Amino acid sequence: MKPSPLRIHRPKTVEDTLELLAAHASDGKIIAGGQSLVPVLNMRLASPKNLIDITAVEGLDGLTATETEITVGALVSHRRLERDPGAACANPVLGEALGHVAHPAIRNRGTTVGSIAHADPNGEMPMILALTGGRVKVRSLTGTRTLTADELNVGPLETSLEPEELITEASFPSLQPGQRAGFDELARRSGDYGLAGVGLIMSTDNTDFASTSDRADYVDNVDPASSGAAGTAATITGLKAGFVSVTDTPDIIELDDVVAGTPVDRVDTIVDAVASAIKDFIDPEGDIHASADYRRHLTGVLAGRLLKRLSRPKNARGVSVLSGGQ
Amino acid sequence: MTQMSAAEAAAEPRSTIRLSVNGKDHVLDVPDRKLLSDVLRQDLELTGTHVGCEHGVCGACTVQLDGDPIRSCLIFAASAQSHEVTTVEGIGDDPENPADVQQAFIDSHGLQCGFCTPGFITTIDAFVNENPHPSEEEAREAISGNLCRCTGYQNIVKAVQRTAELRGGCGQDCCGKDAPEVSQ
Numbered sequence: 469m470k471p472s473p474l475r476i477h478r479p480k481t482v483e484d485t486l487e488l489l490a491a492h493a494s495d496g497k498i499i500a501g502g503q504s505l506v507p508v509l510n511m512r513l514a515s516p517k518n519l520i521d522i523t524a525v526e527g528l529d530g531l532t533a534t535e536t537e538i539t540v541g542a543l544v545s546h547r548r549l550e551r552d553p554g555a556a557c558a559n560p561v562l563g564e565a566l567g568h569v570a571h572p573a574i575r576n577r578g579t580t581v582g583s584i585a586h587a588d589p590n591g592e593m594p595m596i597l598a599l600t601g602g603r604v605k606v607r608s609l610t611g612t613r614t615l616t617a618d619e620l621n622v623g624p625l626e627t628s629l630e631p632e633e634l635i636t637e638a639s640f641p642s643l644q645p646g647q648r649a650g651f652d653e654l655a656r657r658s659g660d661y662g663l664a665g666v667g668l669i670m671s672t673d674n675t676d677f678a679s680t681s682d683r684a685d686y687v688d689n690v691d692p693a694s695s696g697a698a699g700t701a702a703t704i705t706g707l708k709a710g711f712v713s714v715t716d717t718p719d720i721i722e723l724d725d726v727v728a729g730t731p732v733d734r735v736d737t738i739v740d741a742v743a744s745a746i747k748d749f750i751d752p753e754g755d756i757h758a759s760a761d762y763r764r765h766l767t768g769v770l771a772g773r774l775l776k777r778l779s780r781p782k783n784a785r786g787v788s789v790l791s792g793g794q
Numbered sequence: 795m796t797q798m799s800a801a802e803a804a805a806e807p808r809s810t811i812r813l814s815v816n817g818k819d820h821v822l823d824v825p826d827r828k829l830l831s832d833v834l835r836q837d838l839e840l841t842g843t844h845v846g847c848e849h850g851v852c853g854a855c856t857v858q859l860d861g862d863p864i865r866s867c868l869i870f871a872a873s874a875q876s877h878e879v880t881t882v883e884g885i886g887d888d889p890e891n892p893a894d895v896q897q898a899f900i901d902s903h904g905l906q907c908g909f910c911t912p913g914f915i916t917t918i919d920a921f922v923n924e925n926p927h928p929s930e931e932e933a934r935e936a937i938s939g940n941l942c943r944c945t946g947y948q949n950i951v952k953a954v955q956r957t958a959e960l961r962g963g964c965g966q967d968c969c970g971k972d973a974p975e976v977s978q
């Protein structure tokens with residue numbers, strides 16, 4: 469057996485979970501999908517005496533999407549969120565990023581909230597929480613609090629959560645009319661942690677430019693040449709960027725002053741400025757897989773491509789042409 | 795595992811768990827820290843589930859939990875209670891009468907040493923249920939979480955498409971998705 473001896477508790481209610489967490493604050497740990505924690509236990513990088521397995525807890529598996537936000541309970545797997553049509557419609561950047569989280573077999577078991585609690589700067593979803601301006605709801609015996617990504621993330625793999633606290637849900641704001649969002653990443657092999665990844669939310673002055681119900685178009689391969697005139701007349705008003713694997717914590721940069729006033733069909737004129745602002749902002753580290761310089765360069769290239777993709781006009785069917793990514 | 799003293803062994807937390815594997819219920823007394831992969835292999839003697847890396851990377855230990863592929867090395871047996879576990883033996887356990895996925899591996903020469911194969915079988919079985927008409931690219935993506943160190947992936951990709959074909963799909967990304975034409 470690989471992990472050191474431990475006791476597994478399987479509470480059925482949130483209240484029992486909170487009692488157990490308080491009782492084992494010094495030697496206990498929450499386990500959800502276990503996709504980050506079990507490797508750590510198998511390698512004995514940690515040896516908690518008690519595991520509070522929350523997978524049988526009732527009331528933590530809610531998943532709702534509205535025009536305002538997507539709310540994801542602690543037990544919702546990456547895979548379930550990735551495939552949820554409502555979530556895809558409300559903010560397609562979640563599904564796009566989730567497609568880059570490990571392999572389907574890991575996504576089947578791993579939870580999005582667990583990934584956010586794990587706070588890995590190489591993880592996609594902690595960044596998506598920050599990029600979208602999302603929040604986590606946290607409970608303990610002493611009360612409930614709501615934290616922004618900034619308040620949650622302290623450093624790589626480090627959060628401001630107390631040992632007796634449970635995240636019950638995360639919420640991600642939906643895209644608003646006129647906004648488009650996307651994610652792109654390069655990894656050495658499919659499913660690996662990215663060498664670098666970028667998420668963007670672009671705002672425009674044209675509320676028809678990207679309605680929030682255009683999800684099919686993000687996955688549909690539509691020929692940009694068939695684009696009609698509908699929705700082309702949009703001017704970029706703002707841009708937010710978040711990163712995977714090239715910052716210590718999910719830091720977000722606002723690039724409104726670089727992009728504001730640019731018509732979407734003139735996006736080429738700002739791509740270099742956006743890429744260079746991003747390259748100045750990030751702080752990649754080199755390792756055996758890629759040097760810091762290469763990661764910096766790559767992040768700029770990915771951001772430029774993504775920005776161009778988000779700026780493409782809607783096609784003749786009146787839907788946005790956002791696939792392809794090249 | 796390093797040897798434990800008698801006192802350590804006595805202090806080791808254990809529990810009685812109920813596991814449903816390949817349609818059979820089992821009641822087992824196991825240490826809490828025992829992973830599903832080890833319980834399958836050691837307690838239930840279902841040695842078709844192989845363990846390679848034991849940290850989620852190689853895919854050899856993949857089983858289905860309620861029909862979805864998961865890593866059995868990354869879940870404690872205790873946490874698999876109240877779910878239905880399917881191992882490669884549950885997919886097909888008769889050499890004279892292999893399951894369609896297993897037949898597809900034979901037809902496509904999709905294995906050599908066979909170490910990785912059970913993980914591919916459980917993965918592909920679930921994938922083809924979900925996508926009966928996989929393109930080559932989709933087939934490749936579907937197995938990207940499983941490592942094979944000797945066959946190479948070309949024939950395993952073919953085995954994915956062959957499985958689809960044996961299930962009545964066309965084995966390729968046919969455009970008339972609901973009206974498959976079986977080739978060959």
Ligand SMILES: Cc1cc2nc3c(=O)[nH]c(=O)nc-3n(C[C@H](O)[C@H](O)[C@H](O)COP(=O)(O)OP(=O)(O)OC[C@H]3O[C@@H](n4cnc5c(N)ncnc54)[C@H](O)[C@@H]3O)c2cc1C
Pocket residue numbers: 497498499500501502503504505506507542568569570571574577578579580581582583584585586590591592593629633634635636659660661662849850851
């Ligand atoms: C081979 C492999 C490849 C991977 N690749 C990627 C990748 O490319 N990108 C990526 O982002 N991730 C990747 N992962 C990690 C995966 O996303 C995990 O699922 C996720 O990070 C953790 O979710 P979990 O439910 O499995 O959490 P667990 O492993 O159960 O827990 C992780 C941590 O969060 C804490 N925790 C969990 N739930 C809560 C809660 N509700 N409240 C408070 N604390 C909680 C736990 O105590 C633990 O410290 C990979 C994992 C593997 C094994």
Ligand code: FES
Pocket residue numbers: 844845846847848849850851852853854855856865866867868
């Ligand atoms: S042994 Fe489980 S993934 Fe390698």
Ligand code: FES
Pocket residue numbers: 904905906907908909910911941942943944945
């Ligand atoms: S057949 Fe030998 S590792 Fe795949």
